[in-house]
Amino acid sequence: PKSFALHQAYPNPFNPATTIQFDLPEDTDVLLEVYDISGRLLKELQNDYTQAGYHSITWNATMYSSGIYFVKMTAGRYISTQKLMLVK
Secondary structure, eight states: OOSOEEOOOBSSSBSSEEEEEEEESSOEEEEEEEEETTOOEEEEEEEEEEOSEEEEEEEEOTTSOSEEEEEEEEETTEEEEEEEEEOO
16 A cells, blocks of 8 residues: 555444454554544554554444444554444
8 A cells, every 4th residue: 555544434334343444555553443422432443563555354333332433543643533323
């Protein structure tokens, strides 16, 4: 990849799982977190050193209620957030 990117989760809206894809142009620490609408951290999907390339991770939200959630990716100085909608 030529640049950092957090792609739109698919499917979205989802029930009960969605796949989050991201690109890394260089090896770096990656933190991928899920927050609820109130800004509370619910789940840390990834927090480790990751090699450059194309990556994906699945969030299974079976234990969470319907609603709006946010996934936040931090990789070095790159930060991106996107909205997810869980519909049960």
